[in-house]
Amino acid sequence: MVARPAELHRATSSDGxxxxxxxxxxxxxxAAEIIVAFVRARHALHRAPIDTAVAMLRMHARxxxxxxxxxxxxxxxxxxxxLGRAVVRTLTLVPGDTRCLVRSLVLTRLxxxxxxxxxxxxxxxxxxxxxxxxxxxxxxxxxISPGDGSYGRLIEL
Amino acid sequence: xxxxxxxxxSSLAEAQIRVPQHVVYRSxxxxxxxxxLNTGKYHGLNATAGAMLEALERAPxxxxxxxxxxSDYEQPHADVERDMCELCQLLLDRGLVEIDGGPAG
Numbered sequence: 001m002v003a004r005p006a007e008l009h010r011a012t013s014s015d016g017x018x019x020x021x022x023x024x025x026x027x028x029x030x031a032a033e034i035i036v037a038f039v040r041a042r043h044a045l046h047r048a049p050i051d052t053a054v055a056m057l058r059m060h061a062r063x064x065x066x067x068x069x070x071x072x073x074x075x076x077x078x079x080x081x082x083l084g085r086a087v088v089r090t091l092t093l094v095p096g097d098t099r100c101l102v103r104s105l106v107l108t109r110l111x112x113x114x115x116x117x118x119x120x121x122x123x124x125x126x127x128x129x130x131x132x133x134x135x136x137x138x139x140x141x142x143x144i145s146p147g148d149g150s151y152g153r154l155i156e157l
Numbered sequence: 158x159x160x161x162x163x164x165x166x167s168s169l170a171e172a173q174i175r176v177p178q179h180v181v182y183r184s185x186x187x188x189x190x191x192x193x194l195n196t197g198k199y200h201g202l203n204a205t206a207g208a209m210l211e212a213l214e215r216a217p218x219x220x221x222x223x224x225x226x227x228s229d230y231e232q233p234h235a236d237v238e239r240d241m242c243e244l245c246q247l248l249l250d251r252g253l254v255e256i257d258g259g260p261a262g
Contacts, residue, residue, distance in 0.1 A: 045197075049179060049194045049195045049196075049197070050194050050197055051179070051194050122192065124183065124190040124192070124199065125185070126185035126186075126187050126188035126189075126190055126201070127185065127186075127187050127188070130188075130190070130199070130201060132190075132192075132199055152183050152185060152190075153183070154181050154182070154183050154190065154192050155181045155192065155194070
């Protein structure tokens with residue numbers, strides 16, 4: 001399911017900062033889309049380096065049309081955050097590796113299909129112990145948890 | 158043309174080393190974290206090795222980078238150059254750096 005920009009506008013509350021709840025049917029279609037994206041993300045990661053996997057998942061992305069380009073940034077951000085929450089919730093129920101990189105790849109695909117520009121960020125920290133983390137940002141705002149703020153950015157894809 | 162062919166370790170001193178596009182790194186106070194995007198593997202370098210990697214990127218040849226680090230750390234140039242050549246060898250083995258143009262004549 002690909003939400004059209006017009007639907008995004010309709011789903012926006014009067015303050016313009018939040019998107020309305022999805023119907024049961026919309027939630028089901030979104031969950032199915034997340035599962036498909038998860039399979040594609042795992043497949044892409046298995047076959048290619050991370051940067052190529054990101055490019056593969058962005059293939060067939062919807063170009064930013066004139067309508068999309070004029071969608072207010074806060075509406076896109078609200079939609080991106082909602083998708084981020086949906087990805088995390090849905091993948092919690094999925095067996096296999098659903099850690100931060102896979103979650104971020106799935107969300108990257110969902111956002112690309114809707115023409116919402118986003119960056120996948122990979123970060124790391126060295127102390128007190130080594131940890132790496134991946135998350136997604138839209139317009140500089142994290143839309144999936146960036147961790148506790150201790151991660152330095154290694155690369156944006 | 159970059160190459161991963163590894164020359165004799167002593168000849169690395171005259172080589173030009175570059176960090177390929179599929180490798181990114183970031184220096185932290187205690188460590189430098191290097192990510193090879195092709196393998197998805199992270200590597201850790203201690204602070205001295207991290208400083209050497211940064212010097213290698215800036216300098217035209219390994220020996221020039223060694224001279225800069227030797228000056229910064231006030232260590233004998235020959236010792237630093239030997240250590241840097243060994244580091245280059247380790248990084249080459251892991252695909253984290255490439256030799257640009259091969260060793261100079």
